[in-house]
Amino acid sequence: MRYLPNSEAERRLMLEACGASSLDDLFAHLPDEVRLNRPLNLPSGKSEYEILDYFKARGAECAADYACFLGAGVYRHYRPVLADVVASRGEFLTAYTPYQAEISQGILTSIFEFQTMICQLTGMEVANASMYCGSTAMPEAALMAARITGRERMLVSRAVHPEYRESLATLLRNVNLPVAEFGYDADSGQANLDEMERLLDERTAAVIVQSPNFFGVVEEMKEAAALAHGKGALLVHVFTEAVSLGLLEPAVDADIVAGELQSFALPPSYGGPCAGVIATKEKYVRQMPGRLVGETADTRGNRAYCLTLSTREQHIRREKATSNICTNQALVALMATVFMTVYGKQGLRELAAQNLAKSRYLASRVPPRFTGPFFNEFVTAPGPRAPEEINRKLLGRKIIGGLPLGRHYPELAQSMLLCATEMNARSEMDALAEEFAR
Amino acid sequence: MIRKVSPHITQNEPLLFEISSPGKRAWQLPELDVPAVDPAAALGPGHVRREIEGFPEVSEVEALRHFTRLSTWNYAIDLGMYPLGSCTMKYNPRVNEAAARVEGLLWAHPYQPEALSQGAMKIFAALEEALVEITGMDAATLQPAAGAHGELTGILLARAWLESQGNPRKIILAPDSAHGTNPATARMAGYEVQNIRSNDLGMVDLAALEAAVNEDVAALMVTNPNTLGVFETDIVKVAGILHAKGAQLYMDGANMNALAGIARPGDFGVDVMHLNLHKTFSTPHGGGGPGSGPVAVKRHLEPFLPLPRLEKSGEGWRFDYDRPASIGRVKAFYGNFGVLLRALAYILAHGADGLKAATMDAVLNANYIRKRLEPYYDLPHQAPTMHECVFSDHRQARLGVRTMDIAKRLIDYGFHPYTVSFPLIVPGAVMIEPTETESKRELDLFVDAMISIAREAETDPDLVRKAPHSTRTARVDEVSAARRPVLRWKPR
Numbered sequence: 001m002r003y004l005p006n007s008e009a010e011r012r013l014m015l016e017a018c019g020a021s022s023l024d025d026l027f028a029h030l031p032d033e034v035r036l037n038r039p040l041n042l043p044s045g046k047s048e049y050e051i052l053d054y055f056k057a058r059g060a061e062c063a064a065d066y067a068c069f070l071g072a073g074v075y076r077h078y079r080p081v082l083a084d085v086v087a088s089r090g091e092f093l094t095a096y097t098p099y100q101a102e103i104s105q106g107i108l109t110s111i112f113e114f115q116t117m118i119c120q121l122t123g124m125e126v127a128n129a130s131m132y133c134g135s136t137a138m139p140e141a142a143l144m145a146a147r148i149t150g151r152e153r154m155l156v157s158r159a160v161h162p163e164y165r166e167s168l169a170t171l172l173r174n175v176n177l178p179v180a181e182f183g184y185d186a187d188s189g190q191a192n193l194d195e196m197e198r199l200l201d202e203r204t205a206a207v208i209v210q211s212p213n214f215f216g217v218v219e220e221m222k223e224a225a226a227l228a229h230g231k232g233a234l235l236v237h238v239f240t241e242a243v244s245l246g247l248l249e250p251a252v253d254a255d256i257v258a259g260e261l262q263s264f265a266l267p268p269s270y271g272g273p274c275a276g277v278i279a280t281k282e283k284y285v286r287q288m289p290g291r292l293v294g295e296t297a298d299t300r301g302n303r304a305y306c307l308t309l310s311t312r313e314q315h316i317r318r319e320k321a322t323s324n325i326c327t328n329q330a331l332v333a334l335m336a337t338v339f340m341t342v343y344g345k346q347g348l349r350e351l352a353a354q355n356l357a358k359s360r361y362l363a364s365r366v367p368p369r370f371t372g373p374f375f376n377e378f379v380t381a382p383g384p385r386a387p388e389e390i391n392r393k394l395l396g397r398k399i400i401g402g403l404p405l406g407r408h409y410p411e412l413a414q415s416m417l418l419c420a421t422e423m424n425a426r427s428e429m430d431a432l433a434e435e436f437a438r
Numbered sequence: 439m440i441r442k443v444s445p446h447i448t449q450n451e452p453l454l455f456e457i458s459s460p461g462k463r464a465w466q467l468p469e470l471d472v473p474a475v476d477p478a479a480a481l482g483p484g485h486v487r488r489e490i491e492g493f494p495e496v497s498e499v500e501a502l503r504h505f506t507r508l509s510t511w512n513y514a515i516d517l518g519m520y521p522l523g524s525c526t527m528k529y530n531p532r533v534n535e536a537a538a539r540v541e542g543l544l545w546a547h548p549y550q551p552e553a554l555s556q557g558a559m560k561i562f563a564a565l566e567e568a569l570v571e572i573t574g575m576d577a578a579t580l581q582p583a584a585g586a587h588g589e590l591t592g593i594l595l596a597r598a599w600l601e602s603q604g605n606p607r608k609i610i611l612a613p614d615s616a617h618g619t620n621p622a623t624a625r626m627a628g629y630e631v632q633n634i635r636s637n638d639l640g641m642v643d644l645a646a647l648e649a650a651v652n653e654d655v656a657a658l659m660v661t662n663p664n665t666l667g668v669f670e671t672d673i674v675k676v677a678g679i680l681h682a683k684g685a686q687l688y689m690d691g692a693n694m695n696a697l698a699g700i701a702r703p704g705d706f707g708v709d710v711m712h713l714n715l716h717k718t719f720s721t722p723h724g725g726g727g728p729g730s731g732p733v734a735v736k737r738h739l740e741p742f743l744p745l746p747r748l749e750k751s752g753e754g755w756r757f758d759y760d761r762p763a764s765i766g767r768v769k770a771f772y773g774n775f776g777v778l779l780r781a782l783a784y785i786l787a788h789g790a791d792g793l794k795a796a797t798m799d800a801v802l803n804a805n806y807i808r809k810r811l812e813p814y815y816d817l818p819h820q821a822p823t824m825h826e827c828v829f830s831d832h833r834q835a836r837l838g839v840r841t842m843d844i845a846k847r848l849i850d851y852g853f854h855p856y857t858v859s860f861p862l863i864v865p866g867a868v869m870i871e872p873t874e875t876e877s878k879r880e881l882d883l884f885v886d887a888m889i890s891i892a893r894e895a896e897t898d899p900d901l902v903r904k905a906p907h908s909t910r911t912a913r914v915d916e917v918s919a920a921r922r923p924v925l926r927w928k929p930r
Contacts, residue, residue: 001792003529003720004799005877011799014806014878023798026805027700029822031671034706040699041571045789048533052540054786055779059542061557063550070547073770080465082502084539087724090516091509094530097726098512100855101914102846102906106508107725113454116926120492126925130727132583135770143626163770166745170766171590174597174606174628218485247477249487269538270558271548271771272583273728285923291726295927296919298912299904308919314586314622315860319631324586324622331724334505341454341501345493347465354467356480361472373481395551403549407759426471 001045062270067428068400069362071377071419072214073134073161073240074271075263077351078423080342083265083335092334097291097327101306102298107330108305111293114337121242121340122257123250124279128290130333131325134260135164137276138208138238139171140289140323141258144278145206145234147287147322148255152177153203155233157191159184159213161240162408168208177205189217189370189379193224200231210238211251215417216359216377217370218248225253242336243421244375246343246352256280265339266332275332286312289323351422358420358429365433369415377419379405379412382436387416394435399428401435439890442518442883443852448910451507454494455927464498492929511910512725513854519880521807523826523857523869524617524665526695526717531787534720534780543779548771552756558775559755562748565782566732569713572785572793573691574704575734579743580773585692587768588712588731589623589659591744594765595710595735596657596686597627598742602763603684607656610688613642615666615861617690620659629656636863640666640819648679657686657710662703663696665861666819667804667826667871677707686710691734694718695873696801696825699794703734710735719781730777744768799874800825803881807870810885814892818864825873831866839895839902841866846913847894847905851887 006014011023020026027035046054068076087093091106098104098111111129118127131137142154154172156165158181165181172179182195191209200207207228211219221237228235237254239245242263251257257279262268266275280288286309294308314321343351355376368378380402382390387404394401406413420429477486496504513520520527538544546558566578582588593610600606610624614633621631634650637643642660651658658680663669670676677687689703689711695718697703703711715721715730723729735743745764746757757772788796801824808817808827816832831841845855845868857869872881894902906912 001788001795003531003787003792003875004795005875005880006799010878011802014802018802018805018809020805023802026798026801026822029671030669030701031674033674034671034701036574036700036702036705040790040793042568042785042790042793045792046786048787051533051783051786052536055537055540055543055561055783058557058561059540059544061560062542062546063554064542064545066550066554068547068550070549072549074548076545076547082464082498082505085502086505086509088535089506089509091512091514092725093535093722094515095512095725096520096522096525096527096723096854100513100845100849101916102909102911103513103849103854104511104725105911106511109453109508109511110505112925112927116453116455117493119926120490132587132728133769136583136587136768161770163767166767167769170594170744170768171626173766174594175626176628218481245487246490247486248481249485267544267776268547269544270546270555270775272769272774273730273776274770275728285925292923292925294919295924296915298914300912302911304911304914306914306916306919308916308923308925311920313618315618317622318618319621319625321618321622321625324590324619324626325584326586326619327584327727327729329724329728330726331722332728334725338501338505341494341496341504342464342498344458344463344465344495345490346495347463347467348490348493350465350467353475353477354470356477357470357472357475360475360480373485375481391551395554400547400550400554422467429472 063400066398066400069402069418069432070400072403072417074268075241075421076268076423077243077263077421079265079267080339082342083338086338087331087335092331098307101304105305108293110334110337112305114333115293117340118277118279121245122279123252124257125282126285127277127279128288128292130328131276131278131290132329133274133276134240135167137258137278138164139168141236141256141278142168142172142206144256144287144289145236146177148284149205149234151203151205154179154206154208155196155199155204156181156208159191159215160208160210160238161214188372189215190219190372193227197227200227200233204231204233206234206236208236208238212241212244212375215370215379216374217372218375221251222253241375243352243355246348261336264336266335273329273332275329275336287322289325291328354422358422358424362418362420362429365429366436376421377417379415379417381415390435397431399432440851445908448510449507451504453927454496454504455492457500458494458496460495462495462497464496464501518852519876519884520854521856521870521872521884523871524692526871526873528720528873529875530720530722531784534783537783538776538780556754559748561779561782563755565778568785569732569734572698573711573734574702576737577740578732578734580732580778581744581768582731582733583769583774584729585712585714585731586619586623588733589619590626591768592688592710592712592733593623593627595739595742596688598765599739600656608654610656611650611658613660615664615863616659616661620690639821640668641670641672642676644672644675647676651679651683651685653683655685657688659688659690661690661693663693663824666828667824668821669824673706692717693825696797698797700797710739715777715781720784721777721780728774728777730774796874803872803874803876806881807872807885811888814889815868826869826871828864829868830864831868834895835866837895837899839899841868843902844891847891847902848887849906850908853884853887
């Protein structure tokens with residue numbers, strides 16, 4: 001096996017030192033009943049060439065050369081070369097969690113920069129070092145809100161990503177935190193704040209609203225915050241399309257932001273790994289889950305960074321921890337950090353503006369179903385033909401159409417969700433529109 | 439005598455925000471091929487933000503140098519051994535990185551048609567099948583995003599099964615040697631946690647277990663080999679005690695690197711377990727993620743696995759969403775695909791023989807370190823060592839040198855520290871896991887360093903206490919960091 005560095009001679013020397021005559025001797029204390037007395041039923045080891053061949057063949061079975069109008073939580077954005085260059089450096093790629101600050105200042109510094117940029121983007125005061133993904137950050141934000149308010153009920157907009165809501169339900173079901181949902185306005189596609197207001201009560205810990213929402217529509221976060229706060233509940237702002245923050249007013253009135261940063265240099269990669277994040281107000285930091293990096297000094301008085309406030313965490317607090325989470329998504333958060341650096345203050349705005357222009361062009365050819373303002377995604381109802389049928393036809397033109405909404409929204413069974421980013425050329429959009437018009 | 443490293447110059451580098459200057463750019467977008475749009479008109483003026491205050495503006499070369507300079511301040515597997523116990527810091531094969539960047543896989547959208555996703559689904563299926571064979575379980579889900587997430591999924595599965603039997607029960611048992619995630623997970627799944635003491639060998643005390651298990655106990659969470667690197671030789675009896683009362687045996691698979699190809703949890707009574715692909719299966723730690731924590735189960739738990747389930751359909755694969763007993767989703771989409779495929783590449787490279795050979799070398803390396811360090815460090819538990827060994831600072835503490843000091847001094851010798859002060863049942867723990875991908879040469883350098891530090895503790899304890907001396911950053915003040923948290927940069 002080529003990854004094993006020792007020669008037979010070295011193994012013999014080491015065995016001798018251990019007082020063992022064979023490798024098997026080292027396992028002699030294992031009871032017979034637990035031993036596997038046959039080889040694993042797996043193929044023999046493969047060369048590098050064969051391995052790459054296998055994965056290239058698998059890649060060819062996916063849709064490599066199709067135009068794509070899917071978004072819905074995973075977005076196709078151009079990935080600056082520097083993101084892979086930086087994340088491929090062994091010193092980042094193959095480093096452990098930076099507990100040993102003296103030899104981890106590179107990671108720690110980049111995370112501190114990440115936390116800062118997330119605050120700047122979201123209008124929050126503190127951000128953690130990243131989470132698994134948006135769909136797990138959202139339930140963690142809900143648990144956090146329950147701890148802060150001492151209340152147990154969650155109110156969630158139905159225009160929040162359906163798979164995020166399913167993940168929330170799985171987690172909250174077993175800890176006696178009931179979840180209620182409120183609908184969306186059938187015209188605007190925005191969360192129905194009247195219904196939300198009716199459902200709000202003194203037991204409500206948090207109201208969870210995604211903006212832009214699953215339909216791509218921008219929500220009225222100020223109003224949602226005022227209503228939630230009026231009943232002593234917190235507002236959780238969820239986002240899945242981070243590029244929107246380049247243009248959209250951040251929800252500064254929210255108490256917790258739970259977001260997904262996949263758009264920042266992470267490839268779609270069939271849905272993972274992604275990079276979630278939680279940001280909040282300073283006063284709630286001790287209830288925030290996840291790793292945090294703080295600034296301090298070393299014994300020579302030089303600026304230094306370290307993991308901090310770890311008394312919230314499982315390795316110290318065990319069953320009293322804020323979460324069982326013990327890692328962030330450091331490497332992909334680093335890619336997001338590089339992305340934010342490359343685009344910077346002007347570039348991110350410009351990128352968001354291009355997305356807006358692309359989606360408006362597409363919307364000029366394929367009319368949106370909802371009237372609310374949207375960013376780079378919108379719902380369309382193609383008319384007499386079912387979305388699935390149109391999608392089948394589009395495949396013939398090497399185009400992957402939008403996401404049919406029937407599975408999660410039976411009332412929108414005749415609709416699909418379309419996304420246009422800077423990656424979608426005008427010619428692709430024209431071809432899509434032609435098929436719609438047929 | 440420090441043989442492994444020599445000092446060299448590293449570059450200083452301010453924060454991005456401090457090198458930022460208005461008008462600098464590292465980006466250029468293609469010219470728009472559609473009409474530009476006025477954001478205020480399109481979104482409504484109230485929805486459009488002013489500029490992102492404080493966001494960096496740097497040139498491309500400055501951006502590249504910034505992150506490259508930062509990278510040189512890190513230790514990494516690519517630079518040398520990482521003797522972190524329970525972390526399995528092994529070599530990360532680079533062909534796995536190349537595999538993950540195959541275009542069709544990189545750009546596969548989770549909602550693209552199944553007919554156009556068969557390659558990705560085959561990768562899921564192949565990995566699932568391999569993990570089931572390696573663990574001896576009956577089915578697996580690849581959805582959980584990390585080890586702790588897998589634990590939570592696994593306990594929710596046990597809970598769902600117990601509920602289907604009429605009662606989810608109240609208590610999760612965990613040995614006092616358990617990872618901190620175990621009790622934290624149990625709480626997140628709605629359980630109370632009760633600790634079970636270890637016996638003198640460092641194993642689960644059967645009498646204590648027998649006394650604790652009753653109809654209120656949902657499961658025992660056990661790590662095997664445990665965090666002392668000791669195989670729980672009574673594991674079949676442990677399973678018997680639990681099953682007799684209708685409780686489940688959960689195995690934390692963090693230490694699977696000691697077992698692959700040698701013994702299978704499914705064969706010794708485990709009902710449900712998670713694996714850490716970023717440990718046993720070599721996917722890069724990346725400075726703390728992304729990981730992946732698949733969960734493998736016995737047949738009785740299979741109906742409860744998260745949605746959707748991969749299912750064979752004629753010649754191909756499809757996702758089955760119609761599984762009424764499922765605990766539901768634990769995250770959006772299907773799992774950390776990019777991590778999962780790296781783990782499959784690792785398994786393909788090894789094959790059956792290679793996996794077993796890797797396990798044997800991992801155990802040999804740990805035994806070699808134990809044997810060579812035993813004369814110098816206290817070894818509180820004498821049971822045979824599997825993939826890691828746990829010493830204590832007992833002898834050095836009498837000289838005023840603690841495990842953290844020894845760990846920090848290792849840095850001067852060119853090594854990452856071992857795991858400090860864990861497991862909790864060993865006061866002043868020195869927990870060492872070499873993995874199979876360290877050569878005898880690297881191990882000897884490590885052992886020599888540890889011996890040299892043991893001597894320094896006697897002759898010059900202050901040298902050890904104030905270490906590291908050679909790093910660009912000296913010991914950091916973690917107390918002030920926590921007392922007055924500065925968690926973001928602000929202009930002065």
